[in-house]
Amino acid sequence: MTKAAVMGSGSWGTAFAKVLADAGTDVMMWARRPELAQCIEQTNENKDYLPGSILPERLHATHDPEVALANADIVVLAVPSQTLRGNLESWKSMIPPDATLLSLAKGVESETLLRMSQVIAQVTKADPSRIAVLSGPNLAREVAEGQPAATVIACPDSARAIAVQKACHTGYFRPYTNTDVIGCEIGGACKNVIALACGMASGVGLGDNTIASIITRGLAEVTRLGVATGANPSTLAGLAGVGDLVATCTSPLSRNRSFGHALGRGGSLADAQRAAHGQVAEGVKSCTSVRALANSYGVDMPLTNAVHRVCHEDQAVLDAVQQLLGRSTKSE
Numbered sequence: 001m002t003k004a005a006v007m008g009s010g011s012w013g014t015a016f017a018k019v020l021a022d023a024g025t026d027v028m029m030w031a032r033r034p035e036l037a038q039c040i041e042q043t044n045e046n047k048d049y050l051p052g053s054i055l056p057e058r059l060h061a062t063h064d065p066e067v068a069l070a071n072a073d074i075v076v077l078a079v080p081s082q083t084l085r086g087n088l089e090s091w092k093s094m095i096p097p098d099a100t101l102l103s104l105a106k107g108v109e110s111e112t113l114l115r116m117s118q119v120i121a122q123v124t125k126a127d128p129s130r131i132a133v134l135s136g137p138n139l140a141r142e143v144a145e146g147q148p149a150a151t152v153i154a155c156p157d158s159a160r161a162i163a164v165q166k167a168c169h170t171g172y173f174r175p176y177t178n179t180d181v182i183g184c185e186i187g188g189a190c191k192n193v194i195a196l197a198c199g200m201a202s203g204v205g206l207g208d209n210t211i212a213s214i215i216t217r218g219l220a221e222v223t224r225l226g227v228a229t230g231a232n233p234s235t236l237a238g239l240a241g242v243g244d245l246v247a248t249c250t251s252p253l254s255r256n257r258s259f260g261h262a263l264g265r266g267g268s269l270a271d272a273q274r275a276a277h278g279q280v281a282e283g284v285k286s287c288t289s290v291r292a293l294a295n296s297y298g299v300d301m302p303l304t305n306a307v308h309r310v311c312h313e314d315q316a317v318l319d320a321v322q323q324l325l326g327r328s329t330k331s332e
């Protein structure tokens with residue numbers, strides 16, 4: 001029987017733990033707060049992050065990372081991008097030496113501009129063949145409800161990707177394998193920034209032509225960055241690129257889109273943060289690191305730059321729109 005440790009009990013960590021358990025994998029979730037671990041263990045529900053979703057009996061929770069990680073075949077990293085390094089520093093000595101390390105986080109580290117798989121390799125010293133990422137159109141609430149969704153599991157070692165695929169394949173969750181870790185990670189981190197832009201546009205009252213234009217031109221700039229950093233462009237035309245962009249840019253369930261919407265309605269960054277109820281909108285921090293990464297490769301990302309100006313340079317959304325439309329014309 002495959003054993004998975006899911007390190008992080010937020011909305012996606014919990015929903016993905018449910019997928020693993022539904023697929024027949026033994027799951028132990030780690031929660032940062034002892035009271036949340038106890039609540040999940042006693043009530044089979046994560047009342048803070050996924051209220052109303054009943055978790056399978058074979059899913060257990062603990063506050064002790066050593067208990068969670070013991071004998072794990074798959075270690076699922078389900079914490080926010082900017083805390084992953086610190087979390088791994090405290091967990092690395094407890095991780096079984098041959099376990100596959102699977103990242104769910106969609107972001108780029110602020111100080112180093114590293115993707116999550118690079119952070120994992122740097123901290124744990126694990127060979128890259130042991131490090132996998134999972135990314136796709138996977139809004140946690142819908143997945144927890146058992147609504148059909150597909151995803152991508154990318155790992156340089158195809159046998160490990162297939163083992164993870166088996167561990168999370170259910171009647172409603174369809175994982176595809178891939179070896180393009182870079183493409184999946186760039187797609188996942190950048191779509192959050194583009195979703196912020198879509199939320200801002202809808203918040204100021206703009207309609208579907210604008211949203212479709214942002215998604216499509218967003219895909220163009222994400223693909224430019226992906227190719228520059230070594231991704232296969234076809235990955236970005238797949239579930240981890242277009243698929244996730246469409247889900248996140250159009251769904252009211254997306255925290256990034258909702259955050260952008262609040263800014264577009266005239267709220268401050270602090271207001272939008274309060275409205276997020278402590279949940280992470282990764283694009284707010286990743287717009288800075290993605291922008292810096294793009295600059296370091298000489299890649300033009302006008303939408304990402306606009307999101308950065310609104311989030312961190314006090315530019316009004318309508319001024320950002322004007323500035324984007326005022327750029328010189330070009331061919332598609």
Ligand SMILES: NC(=O)C1=CN([C@@H]2O[C@H](COP(=O)(O)OP(=O)(O)OC[C@H]3O[C@@H](n4cnc5c(N)ncnc54)[C@H](O)[C@@H]3O)[C@@H](O)[C@H]2O)C=CC1
Nearest residue numbers: 009010011012013078079083104105106138139140279280
């Ligand atoms: N929610 C979703 O629909 C999806 C989220 N993701 C990605 O998964 C990652 C995790 O997201 P969610 O579970 O949705 O986030 P969340 O905001 O729902 O929960 C974050 C979790 O991390 C914990 N946390 C916060 N700071 C921490 C720290 N310093 N140390 C340890 N734990 C800490 C929180 O207690 C909470 O359990 C993010 O990178 C997100 O972009 C990916 C796919 C779907």
Ligand SMILES: O=C(CO)COP(=O)(O)O
Nearest residue numbers: 136137138139254255256
């Ligand atoms: O990554 C996600 C869906 O695939 C979730 O997006 P949000 O973090 O914007 O909610």
